[in-house]
Amino acid sequence: MTKSRVVWGWLGVLLALDLVVPWVVLGSEGRFLGAFLFWVVWTAVAIASMFILLLRWRE
Numbered sequence: 001m002t003k004s005r006v007v008w009g010w011l012g013v014l015l016a017l018d019l020v021v022p023w024v025v026l027g028s029e030g031r032f033l034g035a036f037l038f039w040v041v042w043t044a045v046a047i048a049s050m051f052i053l054l055l056r057w058r059e
Helices: 003-025 033-055
Strands: none
Touching: 003 033
C-alpha cells in the first residue's frame, strides 16, 4: 500500500467520523454538548494530522 493511499484513507476516516459521530452517535442526546466536544477533539486531530502530513511532504 502506498503512502498516498494511507493518507487518503486517513482523511476519509476523519471525514466519515466528522459526519457520523455527531449526527448518528450523538444525535439522540438532548443537548449538543457532546457534539461540540467531539468537534473540538476532531479539529485537534485533523490539525495534527495535516501538520505531520505536510512535515513529511517531499516533491
